[in-house]
Amino acid sequence: MPVKLYDTQTRAVKTLAQTSDRPLYFYCCGPTVYGPAHIGNFRTFLIQDLLVRVLKVAGYSVKHVRNITDVDDKTIRQSRAKKQNLQEFTNYWTNKFHNDCKILNLLTPSLEPRAVEHINEMIQLTQKLVEKKFAYQGSDGSVYFSVKSCKEYGKLNRIDQSELKTQNNNSAGSANLADEYGRESISDFALWKSRKEEDGENYWKSPWGEGRPGWHLECSSMIYKSFDGNTIDLHGGGIDLSFPHHENEIAQSESAYGKTLCNHWFHCAHLRVENKKMSKSFKNLYTLDELLDKGYSPTAIRYTLISSSYRQPLNFTFDGLRASQSALTKIERFAKALLNKLGKDTDNFNHDYVKADVIKNHGLLQDAWESLCNNLNTAACLGSIFGLIGSNPISKMDAEESENLLKSIGTILYALGINLFTETTKDSIIPNAILELAKARWDAKQNKDYAKADTLRNKLKSAGWEIKDSSADYEIHPID
RNA sequence: GGCGCGGUCGCCAAGUGGUAAGGCCGAGGACUGCAAAUCCCCUAUCGUCGGUUCGAUUCCGACCCGCGCCUCCA
CATH class of the missing domain: 1.10.730 (Isoleucyl-tRNA Synthetase; Domain 1)
Known part of the structure; x- marks a missing residue:
């Protein structure tokens, strides 16, 4: 059975097709591990999990890659606030995330790359973009992607570059202070961020000096590594990632490697x-x-x-x-x-x-x-x-x-992803005294001693348990 | 301003060019010593105004209302 899915880029429902005999290549932007994920985050991950499950039942084989973002502004800021090193901090929240996923019955992805393990790939990608003149080092030492060098920039979100140039006038948000950074254009974004005081120990050496990767770059690198540089079949994430994150991924990957990053974009609406x-x-x-x-x-x-x-x-x-x-x-x-x-x-x-x-x-x-x-x-x-x-x-x-x-x-x-009859704990923790009272009430009822039965039922009720009878049996439930 | 999404029964929500799935809640009934549970059963013309059509909730246009992104938020 073919599975059809809406594609953000073409704005149409398209059939997902496996390329030749390899699995369907599916990449999802995973969590940033700086705290517990909230149910809004989980909506997106659950929908992605739902898709993987549907694909499996439909007979597809899927390579599902979902990354862990473990180096960015938030992870660095929070880990320093807690006086933990970055790895110790992100490991804790990664484990927490995995535990939550297990509780919500999410399947484990085929691969879960961590950003911090791909710094070399990120430097190589940045280098390639600099060599091809798609990127430049700004006056602050950071390396930026030049949006105007990428003719197709905006194709996922159908954004015109002329709009981008004036976005800080038109944007509903506050002014985007370009001169606070070393960018040539307000819409350019950082590939490599030069080391700053507040980064603490979290920096790596690069051809442009010490620093750390930009967020958008991380996904491009992990996709390239995880899928051996192939065009992937499907890329998912929350709708808010559509712009600028996914737009920037496209710009980076396609400018550097000269091939389509992804054929189908899958975005989940917010909660x-x-x-x-x-x-x-x-x-x-x-x-x-x-x-x-x-x-x-x-x-x-x-x-x-x-x-x-x-x-x-x-x-x-x-x-x-x-x-x-x-x-x-x-x-x-x-x-x-x-x-x-x-x-x-x-x-x-x-x-x-x-x-x-x-x-x-x-x-x-x-x-x-x-x-x-x-x-x-x-x-x-x-x-x-x-x-x-x-x-x-x-x-x-x-x-x-x-x-x-x-x-x-x-x-x-x-x-x-729904299992039934999993709420057995409630029944298994009924105290013996309650079980005995309930049995006594049932016996009284069978003997038509309703006065006694009702007394016992009230006793159970005040102890926090209610009885539900059927014709041949009864059930004991805790009162909410 | 740009790019999007939406307004369907009290709440949630699917859907289609031919007169509206489902869930929750609620009403009524059966059953029951009573209660609960269970079972049965009942409740909408689809934001407004035009247009196209034999026929529109479904297509087109306008308008009203709500929401998202355009700031390193899934």
Whole structure:
């Protein structure tokens, strides 16, 4: 099944095609490791992960490279503030990032290059640009890319160079003080930044003196190294990176190497929180830990962040999180009913069914699967799943049909990165005293001693547990 | 000012040139000793005004409103 995806550059939905028999080359701008990633960052990483998963189920092989930005203004500033050396500091936050990724069920990329390990490549790239007269050393010692030397500059974002020259007059932001740096033109950007006092020990030797790489340069170098200088098939990141970061990557790489950097650009829209832009002053910039502390499950968080169109800004709300949790419960009930039909319990569902099987026919969920292949239309996919659930098909199905449907659901859930029945901890930590009270109440109820049953139920309630009966059994749940 | 994105049921949200998926919440019903859970069931003409068309929410134009980028923010 071909996977189609919107391309920022051509502004059209295009089919992703693997070049010859090599994997699809996919590069993502990864995190800058100077603190915990927030859920907005994770939206982008989750959408990228969703794409990789969909590609796998669709039968593509993918080389997924996601970098770690571990040397830049922020990492240097923060590490010095904490009086740690840069590596010690970024290692800590890299580990934290990996841990968060694991909790959110992100697949590990094929390769995770670190910027600080590519300084030589960055110097070589800068040298090449200087030799070819695309770059120059400014009066402050830094090396800048000359935007006017690059005729195609602006092609990703359709920006006219004449606009760039006057941007500090037209820009909504504050004036961009060109003379604070040694640039010839306001739109030129730094490839190599000369050493400054505030960089501390974080500098490297180069033909232009001691200094450190510019941010844009890092990705160009890591892409070149990771994919052996080949044009890559797909490049992703948050929409804010489209300009200037990705535009600058194109300018650097294509000017230096004379070949197209990337054929397809994949950008994820931003997250808003309670309808406000995320910011520390609004106190709405949540990290994964903060949401987990509030009692939301990782699966519900993941579901919330991937269940609407990645090209639209997502308004993240706690109502939305709760809605996701309810929706997931609905899917779990359905899967459980199917499993019951086969005489199975839920314990091994994720292991036995949630897999990246490349199957031709997704049966009753073919529509759901095709929606995912169509520009990652998760909303339509989920709509199909719930449509099926609502049609109440299980009673009419035999064992083989039930088994097939479970396989189809498992495959789609793999693509979505959703595991079911993972909230087992709640049940496993019920104290024995509570278990005994609940049993006593159930027995009283069976004996039609309702007064006693209700007394015991109230007792449980005041201890923070509620009972939910079905005809043959009961469940114990903690009260939120 | 430039480049973009959007305005669909209370909230979230998909979608199509032929009269609107789905989720959450809510109403009603069944079931239940009661409750919960569960099941059933109900709720929109798609920002405004024009145009094209046999027919537009879907195409075109104008307008109103919201949002993003144009500062090393995913």
